[in-house]
Amino acid sequence: MLRIVAYHRDAAVEYARKWAFQRNPAYYNFENLGGDCTNFASQCLYAGSGVMNYTPTYGWYYNSSSDRSPSWTGVIYLYQFLTQNKGPGPFATETDASEMMPGDIIQLGDQTGRFYHSPVVVAVEPDEIYVAAHTFDAFMRPLSSYVYDRIRFLHIEGVRKYQ
Template sequence: MGRNPRYLDFEHLGGDCTNFASQCIYAGSRVMNYTPTLGWYYNSSSDRSPSWTGVEYLYRFLVKNRSVGPYGAVTDEGGVQPGDIVQLGNRNGYYHSPVIVAVEGGHILVAAHSYDAYMRPLDSYVYEQARFIHIQGARKW
């Protein structure tokens, strides 16, 4: 998949998956939360929130955000829709944030950076646990 030149490619800095997920969420919400440290924003590679590129930080931001910006809730596999996020993990924690692009015939299909993928079946990944974040909306106060 091509890279958006407005954002640094973090592929060689630990992975680009959550940066890609954040770009997708931003494309749908068109609003960032500039709260220092706990917000969700990207101005440059050196001026961004931890939640823009960090798997666990993005999860915490989305499910706890009560202010400006996108917000979500944990759901199960049956409650996902295109635009939602799935995070894959193992016993050491969560490490990957693909974006759900379709649900077809009971199969979840995702797009991702860090091992670029589009319309990849979720069940083709190797992981021990998954959590699903349904993007409920975005506040633009």
Template sequence: MQELAYRRQDAVAYARTWAFKRNPAYLDFENLGGDCTNYASQCLYAGSGVMNPTKTFGWYYYSAGQRTASWTGVQYLYNFLIGNQGIGPYAQLAQRDEVQIGDIVQLGDESGHFYHSPVIVGLADGEVYVAAHSYDAYMRPLSSYNFAQARFLHILGVRH
């Protein structure tokens, strides 16, 4: 396996391009539980260029019916990125002050249920700015969201 750098600028450029519209190459999951993690995965793919084709536990999208739960599900994306030992992007949990653009933040409620996966697109003056679908946003301050907890996923690299 070859280790590749995660192209953070490419992930953010994709986030900017598609923040307020939908890429027709992907199904819009807005009315099927939300499109946030689908959008986050698209941004991750733009920054990595590599999907993990492993059935069930990989991370890929070939069509609406041929995709993994990790492409569109908040907890499944977390599980994939934190546990990925194979092909594709991989991450570790990080503190708020350790994140970079192109990383993912997941928002949760008091019970520990995480429900939203914005992409970090800016950092300035102690504020984290995100892009997201399902309440489309670009350069929205993270502090403007109402959430009980946040977990930050710092993308360490990509394996090919």
């Protein structure tokens, strides 16, 4: 039976702090294969959730660079997984900036509607959201310092796991 458990935001942020400017050797670095930002976001999500979803094609998991779900490293696929997941793992709702909390995910896009970057929220202040990211490595980078045409805010609601 699936049960909803807490998402450990502090663990996600601590993971981001530790690995923002280096690479965890347990995961492949996709920097030269389209970017490492969503891989890093997934690692942070996993640090906060502790649950992967091994559903073929539509799940969210990483075993190796050649044995992973599209959602682990692909911006659009991570969005689809988080907003549509009814199985194990983290799940999210698309919301607005006022609902952001540390450990949440932001996705940046261009004017055509293509989303290309997945920074992780690490701090929220009344007038600024701060993020961590790979590809353009950052920790505590103000969201306002990014240039983008579109943005979406993904608030992690919780984690489903089998009990």
